[in-house]
Amino acid sequence: MKRSVTRRTFIQGTGAALMGIAAVPATGLSAVDLVGQPNKLALHGGTPVRGQPYPSTWPIIDKTEEEALLGAVRSRNWCCLRGHCVYDFEKTFASAMGAKRAVFSNGGTTALGASLQCLGVGAGDEVITTPHTFIATINVITNLHALPVYVDIDPDTGSINANLVEAAITENTRAILPVHLAGFPVDIRKIMAVADKHKIPVVEDACQSVFAEVDGKKVGTFGATGCISFQEWKSLVSGEGEALLCSDEELIRRCAGFVNNGRDPKGEKSGYPFPGSNHRMTEFQAAVLTAQYAKFLQHDALRQKHGRYLEETLAKMPGLSLRKRYNPKTRFTYVQFEVDYDPKAFKDVPAAIFAKALQAEGIPFSGGPRAYSGGCHKEGMLQEHLDSRGFIKAFGKSRLDQYRASLKLPVMDGLEPAKKQFLSMESKIPFLGPEKDIEDIVAAFQKVAANIDALRSA
Numbered sequence: 001m002k003r004s005v006t007r008r009t010f011i012q013g014t015g016a017a018l019m020g021i022a023a024v025p026a027t028g029l030s031a032v033d034l035v036g037q038p039n040k041l042a043l044h045g046g047t048p049v050r051g052q053p054y055p056s057t058w059p060i061i062d063k064t065e066e067e068a069l070l071g072a073v074r075s076r077n078w079c080c081l082r083g084h085c086v087y088d089f090e091k092t093f094a095s096a097m098g099a100k101r102a103v104f105s106n107g108g109t110t111a112l113g114a115s116l117q118c119l120g121v122g123a124g125d126e127v128i129t130t131p132h133t134f135i136a137t138i139n140v141i142t143n144l145h146a147l148p149v150y151v152d153i154d155p156d157t158g159s160i161n162a163n164l165v166e167a168a169i170t171e172n173t174r175a176i177l178p179v180h181l182a183g184f185p186v187d188i189r190k191i192m193a194v195a196d197k198h199k200i201p202v203v204e205d206a207c208q209s210v211f212a213e214v215d216g217k218k219v220g221t222f223g224a225t226g227c228i229s230f231q232e233w234k235s236l237v238s239g240e241g242e243a244l245l246c247s248d249e250e251l252i253r254r255c256a257g258f259v260n261n262g263r264d265p266k267g268e269k270s271g272y273p274f275p276g277s278n279h280r281m282t283e284f285q286a287a288v289l290t291a292q293y294a295k296f297l298q299h300d301a302l303r304q305k306h307g308r309y310l311e312e313t314l315a316k317m318p319g320l321s322l323r324k325r326y327n328p329k330t331r332f333t334y335v336q337f338e339v340d341y342d343p344k345a346f347k348d349v350p351a352a353i354f355a356k357a358l359q360a361e362g363i364p365f366s367g368g369p370r371a372y373s374g375g376c377h378k379e380g381m382l383q384e385h386l387d388s389r390g391f392i393k394a395f396g397k398s399r400l401d402q403y404r405a406s407l408k409l410p411v412m413d414g415l416e417p418a419k420k421q422f423l424s425m426e427s428k429i430p431f432l433g434p435e436k437d438i439e440d441i442v443a444a445f446q447k448v449a450a451n452i453d454a455l456r457s458a
């Protein structure tokens with residue numbers, strides 16, 4: 001039994017299925033399968049589109065990583081100050097990213113903290129950022145005894161709402177720290193325009209978004225600095241590690257010095273002229289990272305191919321549409337795949353139920369309203385900082401009381417009803433397989449859509 005489907009048969013089949021015509025599902029199965037039973041949803045006891053789970057092993061390795069690591073071990077130059085792996089790959093990566101320089105260290109958190117500190121952020125300052133991020137983005141602000149000033153998020157994307165940034169600027173604002181989450185660029189053009197107008201530096205947290213682009217320019221290269229994480233769950237990995245991207249000579253000097261105990265990377269100033277600490281990446285990490293890079297380039301190309309195809313194909317189904325982009329020339333990295341879902345086109349079946357049916361077909365999507373809750377502004381660590389002696393000294397009690405009262409973010413707090421629903425899949429690994437793996441997704445969408453009445457009555 002042939003279970004594959006061509007792109008053309010799906011596109012032709014989709015419209016018919018949604019018009020309620022007994023379509024031929026993309027799996028190659030007819031609506032009545034070979035044993036004469038209706039091609040039931042797997043949720044209701046039918047045969048799933050996909051019997052095999054998607055691969056989940058990560059990172060993907062072969063002999064190359066082992067040999068690279070062994071080479072670094074045998075070199076006996078384990079520290080980057082004597083080896084070449086860190087500094088060589090810094091050059092390769094900076095050039096690929098379109099930055100003058102990449103400064104590697106032990107993690108994205110370090111890169112963000114180094115950026116802020118080298119830009120002069122300190123006690124009593126404010127940094128504008130988003131509540132919808134990993135806590136590392138906020139830790140680096142509060143650890144400098146600076147206040148994270150939260151701007152609410154755009155309900156359609158979960159990214160910082162660039163339209164609200166300007167209103168958050170005060171005389172104490174020293175930096176803006178937007179976060180490109182899961183390979184989806186924020187509205188960086190708008191943020192840069194506001195930042196430039198007020199002469200406030202931007203530090204881009206692009207830790208999750210290596211190779212995402214806006215207008216052909218990589219995210220992480222718009223701001224004064226941009227930070228990319230190589231931590232194990234990202235898409236270019238060395239266990240831990242980061243690249244701090246920068247194109248300003250003096251800032252590069254400070255940042256490179258910062259991660260190397262404050263030494264002058266140019267060697268012009270003797271001793272330890274800059275603030276710093278030891279955050280150096282080891283040669284072992286850089287050896288593995290360099291070996292992973294070749295794979296990353298292949299993976300990135302596959303994700304582009306599969307992600308774009310899936311997005312364009314699904315968006316042809318009535319009721320599914322591309323998620324919002326801030327710029328027509330946006331390059332997502334498809335480590336997370338999302339489409340918007342309009343329940344009206346699916347007889348009011350909510351996205352969560354549609355996703356449940358997909359899961360039963362062996363397709364690991366989740367879904368629901370684009371609604372939010374939680375957020376870093378609610379974390380206990382923030383309260384601890386606000387109550388600390390250092391913060392009270394830096395800001396004064398009344399400013400901190402006013403700050404506490406301002407921690408209300410209607411969208412992030414889930415106080416505004418969600419306007420959109422969505423379907424989403426973590427696609428970093430599934431998109432690396434053969435085309436058949438993607439066609440299974442298409443087939444499952446088509447099957448669930450064709451059986452929407454059964455879901456409605458379930």
Ligand SMILES: Cc1ncc(COP(=O)(O)O)c(C=O)c1O
Pocket residue numbers: 106107108109110133134136137179205207208229230231240241242
């Ligand atoms: C948005 C974001 N910022 C910062 C970091 C910190 O990066 P690292 O784990 O390399 O320190 C992460 C890591 O997951 C992240 O997702």
